[in-house]
Amino acid sequence: MAYVPLADQDDPHALHDPHSFITKYVWSQDHKVIAIQYGGTAIFVGLIALGLSILMRLQLGFPDSISWIDPAFYYQAVTMHGMIMVVYLLTALFLGGFGNYLIPLMCGTRDMVFPFLNMLSFWFYLLSVIILLASFFVTGGPAGAGWTLYAPQSITAGTPGSGGGMLLMLISLAVFIVAFTMGGLNYVTTILQARTRGMTLMRMPLSIWGIFTATVLGLFAFPALLVSAIMLGFDLVLGTSFFMPAMMQLGEQSTQDGGSPILFQHLFWFFGHPEVYIVALPAFGLVSDVIATHARKNIFGYRMMVWAIIAIGGLSFLVWAHHMYVSGMNPYFGFFFATTTLIIAVPTALKVYNWVLTLWQGNIRLNTPMLFAIGFIFTFVHGGLTGLFLGNVIIDVPLADTYFVVAHFHMVMGVSPVLVLYAALYHWYPKMTGRMYNETMGKVHFWCTFLGTYAIYLPMHYLGFLGVPRRYYEMGNTDFVPATAQALNANITIAAIFVATAQVLFFINIFMSLRKEKDAGGNPWGATTLEWQTPDTPPKHGNWGPELPTVYRWAYDYSVPGAKQDFIPQNEPGEEYEKTFHTRGHS
């Protein structure tokens, strides 16, 4: 092909380095700048969601101590906290942030294949965030029907924010999906088509495999959310009845009838369950690289790790209705979905075993990223095991809509991915900034966060067994709940405030370290993957200097016997250790 786009450009003179401030830092097409823009925006909205959760906890722990938290506000806080955390923070930070930053660097390209589209992706994302935040300021406030937005309740008068707030939420989601599609097409195409010489699919770091599979899931799952948002929007604005059954509203027969509320739940969870893995798979990938690097060992069972990611991705489209055991769907469905749900535990458990076996007899360096990664293994096993309880229909029915569910999904898809995010942020911080963070502060941050989250979520399992219902503003005619549950709730709230406060350490650390700490050098961890082998740190526009790197080996040549260092970068020529020793040794 005569035409060689930027991502594959060998000749640096054709790169056209941007010079003006605007094209360099604001409307930048450089994937690294876009990644930081994505990450910064995501962390900003994440802090808002964190603040909302503290307000919820204050109401639960110390009922009516803050006069302006009324039931309506409480439900709106529940809704916005959930939606922001799942979609606008985790999805955006993992794929928009780390996906953008790492894909071109780890694959050895100069940029994404369509940088302009990539830039548009971020600006659409920012627009969706602005629309979402605007809903705080409309009459009636933001949507308040829970993050699942179940129809018909979410658009029925009487639900807080069922008018303008709900409409803005739906528009914001649609804009987010457009943004994600533009970014996602770029990530998938870059990974499939633009890798550098020698970077075969089976030599890619697991981070890339995780991000790749998650993006594919996103491209196939977000359409369901888009369609449900469009139909729900029509029900709200035009008065159509896609999801509206015949019902009485304020003593009158509603004009809308004949729709199917279950349809909304199916569409929502056809998006919603893959969404769990859109968040989890990049986390699996990133944590694998962090663990292998800081244990100075090759990842155990690389091929199986890749296939487990793909298997989990495929299975995640077959399990969605396990969120709907008590929704009134055909009970026979429960059998099917319980089976597929439990099958998905097999590749997931395989990954956990492989992480632990990677650590086994490794030369473990207990620095901040590694601590967060090991913390992740704990919280993920914990949340995964409670998932086995909830995946079974008969155990789920009594536990549904109790704090047990809250504890489960916060452990497995709240705390676990966030711990990986911190591991990854600390791990790649030296590459993004060229500076080393403060190790002591990082370790204090880890212990506060890790122990603190256990103080929050372990008691919640117990509350769930007591039957404390979730999403309740306060306990009313719930005599079966003993009064001592209140003491537990107060403790949880104190722990939550403690953990939230501890996050300040992270921000102090990254901002102070920008100026104060010593230069990190190009490859402070002794890592093998390509992003640590760039000629400049932080990498310049075009990433690779005059010539693209050539890859000769897989990403995990750590502690190779007889090698002069305990790691061999992927772009170092020579015999491939994995092919000659590793496969014979382990398979």
Next chain:
Amino acid sequence: MSQSEAVANGSPTAGGMTGFVQDWKSDKQTYQVPWGKAMMWIFLVSDTFIFSCFLVGYMTVRISTADPWPLATEVFALSFFGSDPIPLILIAIMTFVLITSSGTMALAVNFGYRRDKRKTVMFMLFTAALGATFVGMQAYEWSKLIGYGVRPWSNPWGAEQFGSVFYMITGFHGLHVSAGVIYLLIIARKVARGDYDKKGYEIVEITGLYWHFVDLVWVFIFAFFYLL
């Protein structure tokens, strides 16, 4: 050494199945297609999920509603010069127009590969014209139904979901066709200007992929909404 260099250079040496396996196993590029084409394929799969969700939604509400579903053959009938109403005649013509446009699009792609700029542009414009005709006839159909009193929230014959689904699905498809017409015109202009003389005419084929997809979706809408 020499073997790892060969792997590193990653140039496919074999065709057929062996070549395919080699590509997946060792080449840097997974599919031997330009990036734009790979991206369009992935986008179209994603778009397929959107239309599938719309159609599943349509089928579900058609089952869930308690009111009778209006008969498509009677609603979409048209009489000419005082004749008896002919069922689905307008839809049949629309379908014919759209499928014809797929044919002209295929010709445009063909002439693109032969580097016949004049004929490529001509057939792309012809395709765009047929697409615009389709959208025009759709607008006529909408205006007729609006005239009968069909609204997204109600209609004179029965289940209100009939109108909602009709406007939503044909509207969403119509937007796709309209976007395709604009896309075709932009690319045709660029082809005429000679923007692709160096790069090659793959972009015409990518445009074609999108256009055929929009046609294919119409076939499903035609089958599930108008015929059932």
